[in-house]
Amino acid sequence: MSTDVDFDVIVIGAGIAGMVCAHQLARAGHEVVLIERGQEPGTKNLSGGVLYCRVLEAVFPGFVERAPVERRITRNVLSFLNDTSHLNVDYWDSRLAEPVNAVTVLRAKLDPWMAAECEQAGVMVMPGVRVDALLREGDQVVGVRAGDDELRAHVVVAADGVNSFIAQEAGVRPKEPIKHLAVGVKSVIALPRTTIEDRFRVSGDEGVAYAFVGDCTQSIAGGGFLYTNLDSVSLGVVLRLDDLEAKGLSSADVHDRFLAHPAVEPLIRGGELLEYGCHLTIEDGPAMVAHDLTRPGLVIIGDAAGFTLNTGLTIRGMDLAAASGMAAATAITAALKAGDFSDDGLSGYRAELDRSFVGADLKTYAKAPAFLENPRMYSEYGQLLAEVFHGIYAHDLTPRKHLVSTAMAAVKRSRLTLGRLMLDGWAGARAL
Amino acid sequence: MTPLPSITERLARNTYHLDEDENHIEVNQEIARRTGTGKLLVRICPAQVYGEAPDGTITVNYAACLECGTCKAMAAPGALTWHYPRGGFGIAYREG
Ligand SMILES: Cc1cc2nc3c(=O)[nH]c(=O)nc-3n(C[C@H](O)[C@H](O)[C@H](O)COP(=O)(O)OP(=O)(O)OC[C@H]3O[C@@H](n4cnc5c(N)ncnc54)[C@H](O)[C@@H]3O)c2cc1C
Ligand code: SF4
Numbered sequence: 001m002s003t004d005v006d007f008d009v010i011v012i013g014a015g016i017a018g019m020v021c022a023h024q025l026a027r028a029g030h031e032v033v034l035i036e037r038g039q040e041p042g043t044k045n046l047s048g049g050v051l052y053c054r055v056l057e058a059v060f061p062g063f064v065e066r067a068p069v070e071r072r073i074t075r076n077v078l079s080f081l082n083d084t085s086h087l088n089v090d091y092w093d094s095r096l097a098e099p100v101n102a103v104t105v106l107r108a109k110l111d112p113w114m115a116a117e118c119e120q121a122g123v124m125v126m127p128g129v130r131v132d133a134l135l136r137e138g139d140q141v142v143g144v145r146a147g148d149d150e151l152r153a154h155v156v157v158a159a160d161g162v163n164s165f166i167a168q169e170a171g172v173r174p175k176e177p178i179k180h181l182a183v184g185v186k187s188v189i190a191l192p193r194t195t196i197e198d199r200f201r202v203s204g205d206e207g208v209a210y211a212f213v214g215d216c217t218q219s220i221a222g223g224g225f226l227y228t229n230l231d232s233v234s235l236g237v238v239l240r241l242d243d244l245e246a247k248g249l250s251s252a253d254v255h256d257r258f259l260a261h262p263a264v265e266p267l268i269r270g271g272e273l274l275e276y277g278c279h280l281t282i283e284d285g286p287a288m289v290a291h292d293l294t295r296p297g298l299v300i301i302g303d304a305a306g307f308t309l310n311t312g313l314t315i316r317g318m319d320l321a322a323a324s325g326m327a328a329a330t331a332i333t334a335a336l337k338a339g340d341f342s343d344d345g346l347s348g349y350r351a352e353l354d355r356s357f358v359g360a361d362l363k364t365y366a367k368a369p370a371f372l373e374n375p376r377m378y379s380e381y382g383q384l385l386a387e388v389f390h391g392i393y394a395h396d397l398t399p400r401k402h403l404v405s406t407a408m409a410a411v412k413r414s415r416l417t418l419g420r421l422m423l424d425g426w427a428g429a430r431a432l
Numbered sequence: 433m434t435p436l437p438s439i440t441e442r443l444a445r446n447t448y449h450l451d452e453d454e455n456h457i458e459v460n461q462e463i464a465r466r467t468g469t470g471k472l473l474v475r476i477c478p479a480q481v482y483g484e485a486p487d488g489t490i491t492v493n494y495a496a497c498l499e500c501g502t503c504k505a506m507a508a509p510g511a512l513t514w515h516y517p518r519g520g521f522g523i524a525y526r527e528g
Contacts, residue, residue: 111528176505256434268435
């Protein structure tokens with residue numbers, strides 16, 4: 001069987017998952033081709049932009065120093081938005097700077113760098129080519145078809161991202177229910193570096209990540225984000241598809257209204273729009289990962305397999321994409337050595353994942369999607385917090401009350417019952 | 433005032449490699465009308481690729497597509513044929 005292949009491994013998709021996997025396989029001495037439909041890697045890719053980067057240090061030593069990353073995130077702000085008020089939890093910690101925990105990235109800049117690293121490791125990078133289908137012999141996946149061309153390999157890796165058409169059209173994975181998916185609508189807005197430092201109270205290459213909940217999505221399940229880059233900010237909304245359908249709103253309008261919100265607009269004032277884009281992302285990663293991850297001759301990694309954790313406050317997909325790419329490379333190396341490309345031969349993949357932080361985190365956050373389905377998350381709670389703080393800070397000459405009674409009065413005025421509140425609080429603590 | 437021009441002006445700032453020979457989006461007008469998918473597409477596409485003509489026909493400006501896949505995920509079965517543009521064509525993000 002080893003004589004009739006063009007490569008040991010074909011990787012479809014030069015995103016983070018595909019590039020990490022291809023890089024590790026080439027490092028291990030295998031012949032790898034990486035096929036990307038974009039004219040250059042990165043041209044099709046859009047992310048919010050906070051990359052939890054420690055996992056990448058293992059693949060690309062000196063990653064933070066060498067790669068085109070934007071800012072090290074040392075300040076995290078959680079912002080509850082209401083129509084006419086907002087409340088922030090603002091967390092800065094110097095420990096987040098060293099060792100570097102998270103950096104902002106712009107994928108059209110990061111991905112070409114990573115592709116160059118792949119080439120250096122010996123990967124054959126083939127951009128501008130769209131894979132149209134898998135080649136099969138019986139149950140076994142034996143290669144890919146792109147237009148009139150066919151390429152054969154011992155193992156094909158589907159790293160083609162959230163839409164995952166390759167695996168879906170081959171009948172390997174079902175079409176995802178829309179409540180597992182969300183659309184992100186994002187703008188990148190240029191601001192002078194000094195403005196960013198003054199406005200966001202950061203210095204040097206430090207940066208801030210805002211997560212917005214509440215009114216930012218006009219009650220559609222999802223949230224808003226704003227991340228600082230070197231001389232721009234990335235911001236936008238993430239909208240769960242089933243709720244976007246149900247609420248009858250326009251995705252572009254929701255994005256535009258978020259940018260115009262009185263809590264957000266001052267942060268981008270005077271800036272210039274560089275780019276407007278959108279991309280799907282995953283709401284319920286654990287449910288998607290429960291599907292098959294391998295078939296004879298086929299391994300599915302990254303978003304294509306569902307490896308994204310959306311906790312409502314953070315979306316983590318890039319670090320999981322990298323980790324799943326590493327786990328797949330280890331398993332495929334073992335399969336190549338044994339010459340066994342059956343399901344059994346590739347079963348090391350699931351085992352590697354379970355051993356890594358990916359398996360553990362997927363279990364930890366398995367309840368998060370159900371918790372985030374709770375509609376009160378997107379309306380009542382922001383209002384409630386604002387009421388409590390209004391009670392503390394608004395001095396209307398009525399006698400002051402203790403914080404507890406202020407809070408209780410706010411709960412009473414809201415449509416929430418105390419029992420409901422405690423149940424949600426408990427569910428939240430368990431889910432997140 | 434946010435720094436946001438109209439969607440058309442916004443997209444004009446993006447880089448696209450337009451495939452003049454192949455349209456990657458096709459609406460089945462009859463199913464789109466019957467299922468309500470037509471109106472849904474107009475509202476959910478962030479690039480406003482879809483429009484509704486006075487007679488109810490759904491128009492498609494495929495050149496503006498940002499290739500997110502939202503329309504394909506949400507359309508009723510049979511209402512929409514959508515695939516990625518040919519290799520090298522379509523949106524080319526410079527920021528991402
Ligand atoms: C709005 C938004 C905000 C996000 N925020 C964050 C965040 O802050 N932090 C974080 O960690 N994650 C975030 N994510 C998630 C993260 O972007 C993804 O999890 C991650 O990009 C997945 O990597 P991947 O390599 O699996 O897929 P992708 O990066 O999507 O790469 C897939 C690649 O495959 C190519 N491809 C697809 N089909 C074919 C084909 N048929 N032939 C050839 N090539 C093909 C594509 O062009 C692409 O290059 C966000 C996502 C969105 C949409
Ligand atoms: S893929 Fe996205 S941008 Fe393109 S038409 Fe569909 S919804 Fe609009």
